[in-house]
Amino acid sequence: MKNLIAATYAPMQTDASLNLSIIKDYAGFLTDNGVSGAFVNGSTGDFTSLSTTERKQLIEVWAKNKPEEFYLINHVGHTNLRESKELAEHSAEMVDAIAALPPFYFKPRTMDDLLHYCKEVALSAPNIPFYYYHIPVLTRVDFLMADFLEKASTNIPNFAGIKYTNDHMQDFGKCLKYDSQKMKLFFGIDEKFLDSLIAGATGWVGSTYNHLAPLYIDIASYVSQGEMEKAKLLQAKAISFVNILESLGGFHGGSKSLMKSFGLDMGPSRFPHKAFDDEKMNKAKLLFEKEEISECMSKPFYQDTAQ
Template identity: 50%
Template structure:
């Protein structure tokens, strides 16, 4: 069974404020669909639209509802280094690990600065494993990621690996090759799940594991038993899932709303993400059924 970690949404009430009571059922839903853990307060969770207090409250709620053996990784990155350190320190005793992407407004231009930034955050929670969140499409940070890893292994004592969210299998493979036994390179491009299996991936973080975890589990099972053509066909369904939802607006907003429509009460998305009506989701569901994707949607507990 693949080690799928869901990048979680922030449950909201209709007025846009946090709905922390929804975390309990959200956790049951994910574990029911054999998800192994959560990546909280990341891009999927709209961390840029949340206050520091809201990010803290979300982590606390996930911790309070954590089942045995369930992993919580908390994203603590921020354009303000002191606030990132504050979020890291708050994660102690609540998260199993922390992660941070690089500041994205005034971009970091070299590995010296990135090491300094990551080390400062990791030192704020020295007992927690630290993962660098590599997502250049959003952070706009273009650095030699392998060179960064080599330095991080020696300069950041609790460096645990990467969340590698880049459509670059060659770079991902280089990172795997340069990792040690106690480090983990988590792959984060859902549309490239099958190719990542062939590259040696053994852990994944993704937003669509919220909706179609059974599909990725079927892909992994087919790949494992050598049914490569079937695995490729199933991977195409995962790609089409994203394409179908993107046609209706911002993917994260549409995808979150689909879960709410299906019975997982996550509420609306914050601006500028898309919020659709029930009639539109009925149309989306008909498309998912016609393309054979609907049977792979997650099941409610």
């Protein structure tokens, strides 16, 4: 289990301005819990509610505080191709890879349109890997990725694979079989982690790896030992974790608010996501205890005050 990558939050002050000072501790928290990398400026990170300048500021600080052997991916997708290329070029010398989802207002109508967009972005940072971010539930851009993978690998020199956030296991399975030595797939639905593992996934990007990294590492361990019932039990807890936060007011705002319990106050979310108040957070914690989820959570971060 070397490829559990956390989709990171954009930490904010109480006035919803960026809180860049917490990122060093955030990186330390992730590595302490067995997470191997960070996917910055993605859906979890409120990227649609950030300015281009703010997205640049975030990745600059992450790059300066990147732990050793920590894989840093910057998401540079945008509705504006020029902005996306600018973000890609800006981060080219400071990250391990870039990723981009497609324009999602005026959408690519054909796969060739999508390939054109991806190639323009990828070649703005030609010396590092480029990953396509496939999340059709939000972008409504939905082509078979097995077909896209074949075309992109021959048309985009630095194309490296896909962040695959879609519940289409047949298509995902076909992608896994395509030149696995060169192409990397990151599965992106945390609630289907076990299914993807059984299918052959070796890399993941997700929000709940911020909170439940030990649980997923244990799932992988149980699968490797053939203890499938134990793995299924843990996967059910991960699903309950998501459902509890969603039922109390929204997973995105709730999961970001929960980070305070780990010693990292990520601050509020930007509209339309809503942070949880103390009452909702306490209800969530009681339900986590009832469902025996709390015992599976990541270790809190404690700053070394002796330094």
